[in-house]
Amino acid sequence: MSWSEMQPLLSQACWDTLYMVGWSTLIAVVAGLPLGVLLVLTDRGGLLQNVVANKVIGQLVNVARSMPFIILMVALMTFTRWVTGTTIGRDAAIVPLAIGAIPFFARLVETAVREVDGGLVEAVQSMGGNTWTIVRKVLVPESLPSLIAGTTTTIVALIGYSAMAGTVGAGGLGDIAIRYGYQRFETQLMWITVAILAVVISVIQFAGDFAARALHRRGGRGGPGPRLRLLKAEEPAAADVTRAAAPGDTAPGDAAPADVSKVA
Amino acid sequence: MITTSGLTKVYRSRGREVTALDGVDLHVREGEVFGVIGQSGAGKSSLIRCVNLLERPTSGTVTVAGRDLTALAGRGPRAGRELRQARSRIGMVFQHFNLLSSRTVRDNVELPLEILGASGRERSRRALELLDLVGLADKAGAYPAQLSGGQKQRVGIARALAGDPKVLLSDEATSALDPETTRSILQLLRDLNRQLGLTVLLITHEMDVVKSICDSAALMEKGRIVESGTVSELLATPGSQLAAALFPVGGDATGEDRTVVDVTFHGEAATQPVISQLARTYNIDISILGAAIDTVGGLQVGRMRIELPGRYEDNVVPIGFLREQGLQIDVVDGGDHAADAPADRALLVKEGAK
Numbered sequence: 210m211s212w213s214e215m216q217p218l219l220s221q222a223c224w225d226t227l228y229m230v231g232w233s234t235l236i237a238v239v240a241g242l243p244l245g246v247l248l249v250l251t252d253r254g255g256l257l258q259n260v261v262a263n264k265v266i267g268q269l270v271n272v273a274r275s276m277p278f279i280i281l282m283v284a285l286m287t288f289t290r291w292v293t294g295t296t297i298g299r300d301a302a303i304v305p306l307a308i309g310a311i312p313f314f315a316r317l318v319e320t321a322v323r324e325v326d327g328g329l330v331e332a333v334q335s336m337g338g339n340t341w342t343i344v345r346k347v348l349v350p351e352s353l354p355s356l357i358a359g360t361t362t363t364i365v366a367l368i369g370y371s372a373m374a375g376t377v378g379a380g381g382l383g384d385i386a387i388r389y390g391y392q393r394f395e396t397q398l399m400w401i402t403v404a405i406l407a408v409v410i411s412v413i414q415f416a417g418d419f420a421a422r423a424l425h426r427r428g429g430r431g432g433p434g435p436r437l438r439l440l441k442a443e444e445p446a447a448a449d450v451t452r453a454a455a456p457g458d459t460a461p462g463d464a465a466p467a468d469v470s471k472v473a
Numbered sequence: 474m475i476t477t478s479g480l481t482k483v484y485r486s487r488g489r490e491v492t493a494l495d496g497v498d499l500h501v502r503e504g505e506v507f508g509v510i511g512q513s514g515a516g517k518s519s520l521i522r523c524v525n526l527l528e529r530p531t532s533g534t535v536t537v538a539g540r541d542l543t544a545l546a547g548r549g550p551r552a553g554r555e556l557r558q559a560r561s562r563i564g565m566v567f568q569h570f571n572l573l574s575s576r577t578v579r580d581n582v583e584l585p586l587e588i589l590g591a592s593g594r595e596r597s598r599r600a601l602e603l604l605d606l607v608g609l610a611d612k613a614g615a616y617p618a619q620l621s622g623g624q625k626q627r628v629g630i631a632r633a634l635a636g637d638p639k640v641l642l643s644d645e646a647t648s649a650l651d652p653e654t655t656r657s658i659l660q661l662l663r664d665l666n667r668q669l670g671l672t673v674l675l676i677t678h679e680m681d682v683v684k685s686i687c688d689s690a691a692l693m694e695k696g697r698i699v700e701s702g703t704v705s706e707l708l709a710t711p712g713s714q715l716a717a718a719l720f721p722v723g724g725d726a727t728g729e730d731r732t733v734v735d736v737t738f739h740g741e742a743a744t745q746p747v748i749s750q751l752a753r754t755y756n757i758d759i760s761i762l763g764a765a766i767d768t769v770g771g772l773q774v775g776r777m778r779i780e781l782p783g784r785y786e787d788n789v790v791p792i793g794f795l796r797e798q799g800l801q802i803d804v805v806d807g808g809d810h811a812a813d814a815p816a817d818r819a820l821l822v823k824e825g826a827k
Contacts (some may be wrong), residue, residue, distance in 0.1 A: 256551070332571035334552065335525055336585040336636065337561030346584065350575040424575075 210395050218385060218398075223405065225299055225380035230367045232303045237310035237363055242356070244270070244311065245318025246344055256330070256340045270312040278370045281305050282377060302371070302379035310367055317359030321352040354421040361417025365410055382406055474640060474672040475501040475524060480533035482519045482696075493519035494530070495696035501689070503639075506666050506673040508683040510715070511693030517676040520693070521644050524674065525563045526556060537563060538639050561589055564633030568645035570625040572617040578628050579604065579613040585635040603631040607661060623654035630661060634669075641665070643675035647682060655679075659686045684719055684769050691715075705772055708739060711803055719769055722778040724762025726805075731780050732788045733762065733805040736795060738775040747798045748779065755791045757781060778805070 244266065250256050251263040273281075282305040286296045289304040329347050338346070349356070372383020382402050390399020482494040493516045501507040511517050522528035524535055526542050534543045537559065545556040552560070572581050582600040591599070604610050607627040617625055626646060633641055643662065647655040663686045665671050677683065683690045683704075691701035692715045700707065700715045708716045716737070726733045736747075752759050764777040781788045785804060795802050 326569075326571070328567060328569055328571040329573060331527055332565070332567060332632075333584070333588070334527055335560055335563070335565040335642075336588050336632075337557040337559075338588045339557060340551065342588055346587070347573065351573060353575060 210389075210398055215398055215401065218389070219382075219401065219405070222380055222382045222385045222402070223409075225384075226368065226371055226382045226409075228299055229302050229306055229371050229374060229379060229381060230364060233306035233310055233367055233371075234360070234364050236303070236307035237314045237367070238360060240307075241311045241314030241363075242318055242349075244315035246322055246348060248315060248319040249322045249348070250340070250344075256343065270315055273308070273312040274316065276309070278305070278309050279373050279376065281309050282373065297378040299374075299379045299381075302374035302377055302381075306367055306370055306374065309370055310363055313366060314359060314363045317362060318352075318356060321355035321359055322348050324355060325351045354424040357417060357421040357424065361414055361421075364413050364417075368406065368410060368413075382409075474503040474538060475499065475507075475674055476536045477520075477524070478534050480520070480523055480535065481531045482516075482523060482528060483531045492696050494523065494533075496533070497693075497696070497698055499691065499698060499701070501672060501674050503672055504666070504670050505688040506663065506675065506686050508687035508690040509674070509676045509693055509698075510678065510680065510683055510690060511676075512678060515693040516696040517678075517693055518644060519696075521642050521674065521676050524642055525560050525565060526552070561585065561636045562638050562640070564630075564636065564638035564641040566626065566629045566633050566641065566643045566646040568648050570617070570622075570629045570649075572625055572628055572632070574617055576616075577613065578609065578615050578617065578620070581617065581628055582631045582635055585632060589636060599635060600631075603634055604628075606634070606665075607631045621654075622650050623658060626650065626654075626658050627661065630658075630665070634665070634671075639670075639672060641671050641673045643673060645677055646675065648677065648679065652681075655682070656685070662686060680718055684767075690719075692718075704769055705739065708737060708769065708772070708774060709801055711801060717803075720765070720767060720774060720776050722763040722765055722776050724778045724780075726780060727760065730783055732783060732785050732792075733778060733780050734788075734792060734795070735803040735805055736777045736779060737801040737803070738777075739772055739801075745798060747795065747800060748777070750798075751791055751794060754794065757791060 247257075248263065248266055248270070251259040251266070253260060253263075255263075276284075282302075285305045285308060289301050290296050292304050293300045295301050325348055329351060330343055333343050333347050371379075371381050372386070374381055375384025375387055382405060386399050386402040386406075389395040390402060477497055477499045480494050480497040480499070481492070484491045484493055495516075497516075497520060499507075499509075499520070509517050509520060519528055523530045524537065524542075526535065526546055529546065530543065534541055536542065540559055542556065542559055545553065545559055547553045547556070572578075573584070576584070579597070579600050582603055583596045586596040586599055601610065601613060604613055607630055609624060609627050609631070612620060612624060612628075617628065620628065629646070630641075641662075646662075647658050650658060659682060662673060662675075666673050666686075673686075675682065675687075687704060689701070689703045690707060691698045693699070700710070700713055702710070704719070707713050708720070710716060717735075720737075722735060724733070748759060748761075751757070760780040762778040762780055764775070766773065766775040768774070781791060785792075792802055792804065
């Protein structure tokens with residue numbers, strides 16, 4: 210296969226992947242953020258403590274998360290048809306991708322929000338703030354670096370899931386690698402796809418890390434965000450000295466490994 | 474200004490009950506600095522959290538500025554609008570500052586004003602004014618992480634004042650700070666108390682805090698208030714643990730047949746040469762085991778631990794003489810009270826030293 214043949218295939222595949230991953234990330238963030246916050250708020254000792262709701266949401270999230278994506282895609286076909294009018298193609302793939310990513314992102318949000326120092330919540334309560342104020346002015350802004358890191362993780366996971374979207378004819382880089390690279394022995398094309406995927410993932414990871422770290426630095430807490438440390442196992446940054454001045458800060462990243470290992 | 478009556482807080486977890494507050498009656502007068510002191514686990518934190526109902530008391534009432542907050546609270550765990558409004562009139566400062574790391578110093582101070590719904594211009598005017606008041610006008614654009622502990626607490630204080638409160642609650646506000654910074658923060662609190670007529674309720678485990686700024690103090694033990702009163706009342710109370718801890722004098726009896734007496738001078742009596750009078754009148758030898766003069770709650774106080782020869786029974790007359798001079802006399806030797814009191818004192822002093 211010559212480059213002139215491969216080039217349109219690849220550019221179309223890149224575009225397909227970005228389209229699917231972009232939309233599903235957007236939906237996952239929009240739906241996962243409130244879900245994750247709700248998981249924290251309704252938990253025992255939370256601001257909206259509601260053990261039943263917490264158990265129900267938690268269970269839903271667990272079931273959805275443990276479902277292999279390919280099965281989720283098949284299982285959701287009726288729903289997909291109801292939403293998009295079809296079960297094949299790019300748009301149809303967005304539905305299961307988004308639904309698979311919502312609980313995933315919700316768990317990441319939950320861990321991020323849990324890391325926010327309870328003292329801050331108490332401070333805002335003592336000022337007369339209500340729960341909505343606390344969510345808007347404390348929980349989300351204070352966990353923003355971790356939320357961004359979580360979004361990065363979600364995007365990377367979605368790129369992985371999207372490889373399976375080829376099974377419903379949605380195209381994308383993963384689909385090219387399987388159909389041409391594996392089934393037609395176009396080894397060269399497969400390696401190009403792999404290289405593109407590697408580059409795309411690196412760029413996204415870099416951009417995410419950069420944004421999270423920039424926010425952290427603004428907050429001045431120094432060092433990479435909790436999630437970043439797990440993904441990259443970096444040595445603690447020199448700026449950690451500034452942390453010592455704030456003994457009230459909670460230690461980062463206790464419950465995170467479980468979430469990240471799923472991606473890895 | 475702040476009154477609690479029969480305040481009880483019981484924590485239940487996994488079938489176990491822990492009584493943090495056991496019928497606390499506290500009265501803080503308007504415009505005073507009131508210190509609650511006690512060891513860790515004595516219930517101080519629960520008490521101050523119950524005052525603005527961050528912690529719901531199991532029973533009892535809390536009245537702040539004439540409003541019964543416990544009645545506003547309602548039944549559910551969530552704070553209703555009225556309680557939230559009342560809270561916005563009570564400032565609170567925390568041990569670990571609790572500043573939002575994602576906001577600048579100025580935005581942190583503006584936060585309570587945002588909650589109160591002040592306009593943008595009003596907010597920034599007030600925030601800069603408050604930062605000026607606490608001496609941090611030049612740090613308005615900095616992030617909390619760029620500040621030292623003392624500066625962070627100043628921001629915390631400015632933030633607590635943003636809602637124009639009449640009452641300030643201070644939850645171990647100086648416990649995370651070094652002695653020098655502690656002094657400057659206490660000075661600031663004292664100034665605010667005087668300038669703004671702010672009523673301050675503070676809890677602490679450091680005796681020095683009570684000593685340097687409190688008008689009144691209470692000692693908490695196991696969820697109960699064991700002693701309370703104005704500092705001068707406490708100093709005038711015979712056998713007061715708080716007075717002894719506020720103003721410790723050391724020294725043990727040198728032998729078996731001795732009587733050790735703590736003499737506290739304040740007010741008029743401080744100017745009289747009573748010890749030499751005592752020695753001349755009764756012709757006895759007096760050894761001084763320890764002595765100090767200090768300012769406690771704005772009062773000049775002297776305390777001396779002296780030793781008289783002979784047992785207590787032999788010294789009834791000289792001790793009576795000292796009492797007649799208007800001095801406060803605590804006999805340290807003998808008796809049940811003396812056996813356990815020094816241990817308590819030692820503990821309190823140790824807490825203070827931490």
